[in-house]
Amino acid sequence: GDSVTQMEGPVTLSEEAFLTINCTYTATGYPSLFWYVQYPGEGLQLLLKATKADDKGSNKGFEATYRKETTSFHLEKGSVQVSDSAVYFCALRRGSNYKLTFGKGTLLTVNP
C-alpha cells in the first residue's frame, strides 16, 4: 500500500539557518504530494502542494519539488524563524475520495 517516510525528529536549528526535512513516498501511479504544518494546540494547515512530477510547491518561504525519479518531496527553507517552530507532515493523495496518507511528522524547534 501507499506509505510516506519522513525524517525522524526532533530537528533543532538556530534562527536564520537552512532547513531541510526529507520526505520519500511509496505509491503506484502519480500521487499528489503535500506538506502540512501544525502549530502547538492547533489543527493541520496546508503549507504547499505539488500535483505532478517536477512541480515545485512554495509558500511562506518554504519550497518542495516533486521528484518522481527519487520518489521524494523534501521541504526546504533558506532562513528559518522562531515562528516556524511546529510539526511538519508530509502526505500523499492517490486514487478516489481524496484520502491522504501521512508521514509520522517532524518536530522543528527554532531557537533565537
Added chain:
Amino acid sequence: DAGITQSPRHKVTETGTPVTLRCHQTENHRYMYWYRQDPGHGLRLIHYSYGVKDTDKGEVSDGYSVSRSKTEDFLLTLESATSSQTSVYFCAITSSDFYEQYFGPGTRLTVT
C-alpha cells in the same frame, strides 16, 4: 478557514462508555474525514464520507462507527471507549474547488 468546527474540544470519559464526536462544516463540501493523531504514528484515517449516508472505512476503523445524515455534520462514535482510543481526533474536508484537504481544530479525548 474552511468553516469546520468540532465538538467537544476536550472530553474525558471512562472505559466502556459510548462517546460521540461531532464535526460541522458550513460550506457544503461533499467529502469529510475523521483522523486520529498519536505520537509516533502521524495521522491515520478512521472513516470517511463521500456524501450523505455514504461512508467507508479507513485504516484504523475498528471500534469506531460514523454517520452522516446531513451534508454539514459528520459524527464519529466510539461504541464502548477503550484506553487505546485516547487520542486527538481531527475532522477534515476536501474543498470543492482545488480538492485540497482542510482540518478542524481537533478534539482531545481521554479514556480513563
